[in-house]
Amino acid sequence: MPHTPAFTVWFTGLPQSGKSTLADLLAYELRESRGLSALEILDGDVIRTELSRGLGFSREDRDENIRRIAFVCKVLTRAGVPNIVAAVSPYREAREQARASVGRFVEVYCAATADQCAERDYKGNYARARAGEIAHFTGVDDPYEPPASPELTLDTVGRSPEDCLAEIMQKLEALGYLTPPGGGDAGKAYSSEEEAEVASRLESLGYM
Amino acid sequence: MPGPRVCVIGLDGTPASYLRRRFAEGALPNLAALAQQGELLSSWAPLPPISSVSWASASTGTNPGRHGVFGFVERKPQTWEITFTNVMTIREPAVWQHAARAGMRSIVINVPGTYPAQPQQNGILVSGFVSPVLEKSVQPPSLLPFLNERGYLIDVDLGLGHKDLEAFSEQLFTHHAARTRVLCDLLDTEACDLFYAAFTGTDRLHHFLWEQMEKGEEPWAGRFAAYYDAIDHSVGQIVQRLDDDCRLILLSDHGFCRLDEEVFVNRWLERDGWVALEDPAQSIASIIPDRTRAYCMDPGRLYVNLAGREPGGIVQPSEYESVRAELKSWAESQPWVTRATVREEAFSGPMAEHGPDLVLSSPNGLDLKGAVRTKELQAKGRLTGMHTQDDAFVLVRGAHPGGEGKVEDVAATVLDGLGLDPSSLDGRVLR
Numbered sequence: 001m002p003h004t005p006a007f008t009v010w011f012t013g014l015p016q017s018g019k020s021t022l023a024d025l026l027a028y029e030l031r032e033s034r035g036l037s038a039l040e041i042l043d044g045d046v047i048r049t050e051l052s053r054g055l056g057f058s059r060e061d062r063d064e065n066i067r068r069i070a071f072v073c074k075v076l077t078r079a080g081v082p083n084i085v086a087a088v089s090p091y092r093e094a095r096e097q098a099r100a101s102v103g104r105f106v107e108v109y110c111a112a113t114a115d116q117c118a119e120r121d122y123k124g125n126y127a128r129a130r131a132g133e134i135a136h137f138t139g140v141d142d143p144y145e146p147p148a149s150p151e152l153t154l155d156t157v158g159r160s161p162e163d164c165l166a167e168i169m170q171k172l173e174a175l176g177y178l179t180p181p182g183g184g185d186a187g188k189a190y191s192s193e194e195e196a197e198v199a200s201r202l203e204s205l206g207y208m
Numbered sequence: 209m210p211g212p213r214v215c216v217i218g219l220d221g222t223p224a225s226y227l228r229r230r231f232a233e234g235a236l237p238n239l240a241a242l243a244q245q246g247e248l249l250s251s252w253a254p255l256p257p258i259s260s261v262s263w264a265s266a267s268t269g270t271n272p273g274r275h276g277v278f279g280f281v282e283r284k285p286q287t288w289e290i291t292f293t294n295v296m297t298i299r300e301p302a303v304w305q306h307a308a309r310a311g312m313r314s315i316v317i318n319v320p321g322t323y324p325a326q327p328q329q330n331g332i333l334v335s336g337f338v339s340p341v342l343e344k345s346v347q348p349p350s351l352l353p354f355l356n357e358r359g360y361l362i363d364v365d366l367g368l369g370h371k372d373l374e375a376f377s378e379q380l381f382t383h384h385a386a387r388t389r390v391l392c393d394l395l396d397t398e399a400c401d402l403f404y405a406a407f408t409g410t411d412r413l414h415h416f417l418w419e420q421m422e423k424g425e426e427p428w429a430g431r432f433a434a435y436y437d438a439i440d441h442s443v444g445q446i447v448q449r450l451d452d453d454c455r456l457i458l459l460s461d462h463g464f465c466r467l468d469e470e471v472f473v474n475r476w477l478e479r480d481g482w483v484a485l486e487d488p489a490q491s492i493a494s495i496i497p498d499r500t501r502a503y504c505m506d507p508g509r510l511y512v513n514l515a516g517r518e519p520g521g522i523v524q525p526s527e528y529e530s531v532r533a534e535l536k537s538w539a540e541s542q543p544w545v546t547r548a549t550v551r552e553e554a555f556s557g558p559m560a561e562h563g564p565d566l567v568l569s570s571p572n573g574l575d576l577k578g579a580v581r582t583k584e585l586q587a588k589g590r591l592t593g594m595h596t597q598d599d600a601f602v603l604v605r606g607a608h609p610g611g612e613g614k615v616e617d618v619a620a621t622v623l624d625g626l627g628l629d630p631s632s633l634d635g636r637v638l639r
Contacts (some may be wrong), residue, residue: 025286
């Protein structure tokens with residue numbers, strides 16, 4: 001596996017704009033196709049229950065949340081562990097501070113309007129926020145400041161997640177964070193031949 | 209040679225009830241002696257009770273909502289293609305990784321779900337099922353000649369179980385002897401803090417010969433008993449190499465029972481209008497998304513065909529809860545389902561949302577399958593044993609923890625034995 005320096009991919013955008021979906025997809029691709037087994041996802045919802053438990057949604061608390069996430073990214077990146085953040089991170093200034101702190105920083109803006117996000121909100125949070133049941137909800141009664149010059153802006157409504165993923169991978173290659181694949185099965189857990197063998201063994205035990 | 213501080217011996221799929229029955233007959237003297245010194249606990253596997261999921265829990269001490277393994281096969285994100293879980297799927301560190309971080313050395317042999325073998329910090333790891341190539345299963349690679357000299361094979365030829373039970377049975381024994389040779393020689397020549405090995409031939413024996421054992425059908429019932437005698441002998445050989453103060457933990461990753469019929473869940477879903485399949489159907493890639501509201505992946509994982517998650521998904525996010533509730537109600541009205549557990553009840557942790565929307569449990573004897581190649585709703589195949597979530601076992605030498613165990617307890621007990629903090633794990637320390 002060619003050695004490339006670690007990096008942070010930071011997905012920002014409104015709730016339900018596709019950040020977590022793309023973060024998971026990117027992680028899968030990096031692990032399976034590029035052999036980056038040591039890789040971390042820092043998901044905003046999870047961070048809120050662990051690292052930032054107790055913080056609220058005031059501007060001050062939101063900025064503190066981003067500062068903490070950025071610190072973890074910096075440490076991971078320094079240790080050679082690529083990492084992916086999926087966090088609303090609504091304030092431009094806080095994201096710019098994160099960029100300065102981390103260094104190898106790829107900001108990906110998931111561009112979708114609040115109405116578009118609300119349409120695919122199976123958790124029903126937009127509806128509850130619009131009904132006044134949730135306060136400080138970004139896109140309803142809290143602001144979101146789009147990035148001024150992100151590395152990538154993705155239309156996550158008009159394009160498929162796979163299309164978006166392809167563009168992210170191209171961007172990471174263009175920035176020198178990823179080496180373009182040499183073809184074949186390099187870096188995958190299972191080669192094509194091995195996959196056939198695995199399928200055969202699993203079928204023998206009734207798992208296919 | 210200083211022995212390990214902690215030794216784990218896994219017997220894949222061995223039911224507590226089977227061991228108790230053999231002990232009562234005066235058989236399996238080494239295992240019986242350990243059970244007498246400690247307490248053989250009945251134990252529970254996580255959902256779904258299959259080895260990839262359960263061994264990940266046993267080695268990380270976490271539930272699937274944390275370690276991220278929900279089956280052997282997954283749908284590749286944003287496609288209908290399948291992909292196979294492997295060591296890179298596991299999101300929590302195994303106990304041997306905790307040990308390495310504390311400067312300790314581990315020897316890990318044949319634990320399922322550890323392929324491809326990752327470089328070990330001064331330790332040894334030989335991957336278990338599903339490892340298609342021995343060369344990529346061994347770390348450090350310099351250990352390969354040692355294994356080859358001892359005739360080590362990762363697994364028996366499972367295809368033999370379907371066509372030549374005599375040859376299959378013979379290979380089970382030679383394969384087991386080679387594994388035991390390797391384990392004993394490693395204990396004799398390599399110092400370590402943690403020794404973690406699994407015997408997986410038991411699971412293969414059960415899959416192909418359980419019913420024959422239950423019916424006393426010879427020669428298979430005798431072979432079945434003899435295989436456990438060989439297991440017992442191997443356990444004895446390992447135990448005699450351990451210091452008295454070594455914490456010895458034995459476990460199985462799930463239980464087993466007789467398989468009466470395989471239930472092809474996708475065909476039941478098709479019958480009742482939940483899923484549409486191409487004809488002929490090969491895999492979930494044969495699902496027709498625009499006519500499918502829910503589908504099944506092995507062994508009883510149900511997924512809503514959710515827009516935005518499944519390609520071409522037709523269930524809108526706003527309908528998700530009501531469709532899932534309807535699906536749960538449908539499932540629980542089927543005679544082959546005892547329970548349909550929703551994701552948030554079955555799993556907790558950052559990976560939980562990647563789990564199935566519902567996990568089905570079935571009565572003993574009815575094995576739930578995601579396969580779509582057959583058009584039948586249910587059928588009897590060549591396999592005569594199936595997994596159970598209950599009736600696994602765990603046994604810690606000299607310990608009487610009481611109650612029932614769960615597979616995650618093993619990792620917590622390992623870390624405690626190594627003097628490391630297990631408090632972040634889901635399991636309890638069995639003392």
